Amino acid sequence: MQWLAEICVHRPVFATVIVLFFTVVGGFSFFTLGVDRFPKIDLPTISVRTSNPGAAPEEIETEITDVVEAALNTVPGVEEMRSSSSRGSSNVTLTFNLEKDPDVAFQEIQQKLSTIVNRLPDSADPPVAQKADPDSQPVLQYVISAPRNVMELTDAVETLIVERLESADGVGEVFMWGARQPRVQVSINPDRLRAFNLSVTDVTNAVRAQNQELPGGNLVEGRRTFGVRTMSKLTDVSEFNEIVIATRNGFPIKVQDVGRAELIGAEPTSAASLDGVQSVSVGVRKQAGANTIAVINNVKTRMADIVPNLPDDMRVAVIRDQSEFIENSLHAIQEHLILGGLFAALIVFFFLWNFRSTIISALSIPISIIAAFAAIAAFGFSLNQMTMLALTLMVGIVIDDAIVVLENIYRFVEEKGMDPVQAAIEGTREIGLAVLATTLSLLAVFIPVGFMTGIVGRFMSSFGLTAA
Template sequence: MQKLAEICVRRPVFATMLILSLTVVGLFSYKSLGVDLFPKIDLPTITVTVVNPGASPQEVETEITDKVEGAVNTVSGIDELRSTSVEGVSQVFITFLLEKNPDVAAQEIRNKIELITNELPVTAEKPIVQKLDTDAAPVVRIAVSAPRSLREVTEIADKKIKQQIESINGVGDVQIIGGRTREIQVWVDPDKLRAFNVTVAQVADAVRAQNMELPGGRVDEGARELTVRTMGRIIEPSEFNNLVVGNRGTYAVKISDIGYAEDGAEEPRTEAKLNGLPAVTLTVSKQSGQNTVAVADAVKERLAEIAKTLPPGFKTEVVGDQSIFIKASIEAIQTHLIEGSILAAIVVFVFLWSFRSTIIAGLAIPTSLIATFGLMAAMGFTLNQITMLALTLMVGIVIDDAIVVLENIFRFIEEKGVHPFQAAIEGTKEIGLAVMATTLSLLAVFLPVGFMGGIVGRFMSSFGLTSSFAIAVSLLVSFTLTPMLAARLIKRSDDEKERAFEKHTEPADHGSKESRFYRPIDRTYTRLLTWSMNHRWVIVAACLLVIVSIIPLFMFVGKNFLPVDDQAQFEINVRAPEGSTLPATSTLAERIAVDLRKLPGVTDTLTTIGGGQQEQVNVASIYVKLTPIGERKDSQNQLMVRARSEVAVRRKAADERSASCCDFRRRFSQC
């Protein structure tokens, strides 16, 4: 590295282009970096979902779940295997060891499932094998409401909002909760069915057979070829009444003879309420690896355009937006990063008392940090709390090497009277091994963090690698850019071109160590060092006391995997007794939501029931939105504690009412 420093001093263009190339790559990489709250973590967990409409939980378990578990249980590397069987849906969750490649695990599971597909019930749908993707999380929740029927609101939300949002780049899925889609319902009278000797199965087969379009082949008409199709699709709902379900002698039995057809809506299995009023909720999830902030901004921009085209009376409201907290967090860290860089440069100036020296040392901060963006882009990292924390901590570290090299060059010029050009070479050569040893010791601390195992290792790997690359670039800067600039910018104290400010603060017949600022520091440190050398056992005992105190202090300090942040939002999950109907769960959840809306700082509550593939009507989720942190007195954690007390009171009252009539137990869980 000493030879590299000499080359850079003699070849300033080489040094400039070397560092400039890294900086340019970092600048262009910064634009491509995604913005997220936490790093992307690939957990080797596979989900197998099989839907069998109408099957009971016992039937689902014996006919589907047990067979799926038996098939996938032979795959190597399984850490945990669990399953849930509810009405009509079987889900098997396979968690592998962290060393297992998720893609390989998913393919092995698919191969095993294909072997038992023929053994599943005929009415069961094709099994769906999916990887658990924690990065493809919901980013925006949109509530659509209007003074119309829920079916009309659902149709508008589906055709005019959902379809347009799905076309946005980065959007992975849009799920509708609380909607009721259109459905043609055929109501039959059991007495009339018996009178005509017609079964329900015959009615269903007749509707299915007489409401379809089939290809009819091709017809040649001279030089033209025409495609023939049988136009059997029913257009008007009233025409279903004329469908023939059977013949009794010469009489054709129609649906109108045994019942009637109705243009209605499907049976409600989900529900959504915004502040107690019915609404249709659209949950927008992003694709894996996409920029959360960019996707959320694009969705809100498209939603503003869609709102202008909606029928009168329709209202759309963004209830939940994950990008708000992410933006605030990243902006706060960026502010700290800039402030830290400025303060570090000020400290350098206070001790060196030279604008030129401060500029030389301060350049190590932006060059090292900006160049780090190139590695982050190459490794697939995002701008999140972990990587930004690493860059913020590196502000005070990346400048160390440049300060040590610059100070030694400054000493050669000031104390030995060496020409700046030669001082840059000799000073860097003298201190080179010490600087390398310091940098390598830092790399020995941070680099292993990037290769830790376990969940924590997956979470903190970006921190270790980002920090290590910034430190490595700072070492390169201190041996290239720093000596090159020092050889051309630092002047001797008696040089006529020295700044007037430095002439007034540093007398010509004294070095910088005799300045009015440094002299008191030097005298104080000398006294402390003399006293320490005369009382060695006191210093040793104090050091041992500090080391021993680490154990009790570590046990006293609280521990948590993630910090407790005020995101101005939280969610409550409620599980009603098994067998509860949708209206019963809705009533229970809405009572809790009413109590929550009375809390200070709560702006909205969004209650959703029956979401997900299982559509369990006894499971509700209450999303609570708070005012910004600067506009309320209580923190999010305090409001969550008060919400738990409200839920506990509601649970106690519900238990007392149920105990009087039956032995039910209500179980609540809050997150």
């Protein structure tokens, strides 16, 4: 450290520029850092869900779950596979070893699933694979209530709120709980169906065939070509009652002759209420890697423009806001960081009883912390509880070296009568190796923490590397 001390003493402008360089780079890096509650961790867990409405658990297990398990058994890196079969739904969860890249595992599962789609029941939906992602939790959630039909409320919320929130910067997905989409239900009277010698399949095929739009080819007229399409998509519930199922003795048998069609809500799978009033809840998921605080602020700004234009009977309330937890946690750590720096400077002043020496020692704290923001950005970390905790713990360690070196220089000036320039060089030479050894020993402690394996290692890596 002697050569460094000599350079800084003999070339103060050079030393000042180096310090300002790290400070400016760290300052600009600070504004690019994401803010989150915890570090981002990619869990090597993928779930595959397949739906077959109305099927019994036994049928789900034999016709879907066993087929999916047999196909996914050959995916490399699987440590554990769990499955559950319930009424109308099959769920298979795969846990991979930590060395497996979740994105690669997801692609391999998608390829395996594509080979078994034709082997599943015709009434079953295609399997859907989903990675376990901590970012999939909603960062902000609203509940909208109004004294009106839930289907009408669902349509209003989707049109007035959801579609506008989806375009907010950083929003990955907007979804609804407690919503009921409109659905046409055809109720059949089995006695009348039997009287006309028809089956439920006949009704299903008739509704499917007469409620679709198909391309009708092209119409060529001289140099112009027109596209033709069949306009047979039904738009009103009453039109379903007029669908012809079959012809008996020259008379058409319509849906209204064997039953009735009516508009109902889809089968409810979730429910929401606000103060006892049936409601619809809207959740917002952020894009992967997006700044949580920035996304929430963008959504709140957009929502502030939406609320004044809503009908008078609609009431909007926030029921989940992650920014409150994140900001409270980070503000508490920031407060401890500032107080720790101030108390450390007061202790230096108490023992040295010199304002100039205290200021020099205290400056090492903000300079080191601001410069650390550049390293945090370079490693791809965010400002979260782990990185901020590491910075807080390092406040005392950063000022330790400054106190030791400064106190030794101060001793050379006071006891040996050296001029400050020579005292800075000689004082640093005397204890430079010991200070360097102390710093390297701290690196030896914290760097291994940054390379720990397992889920805990992924959680603690940002803490260890930030502290180092």
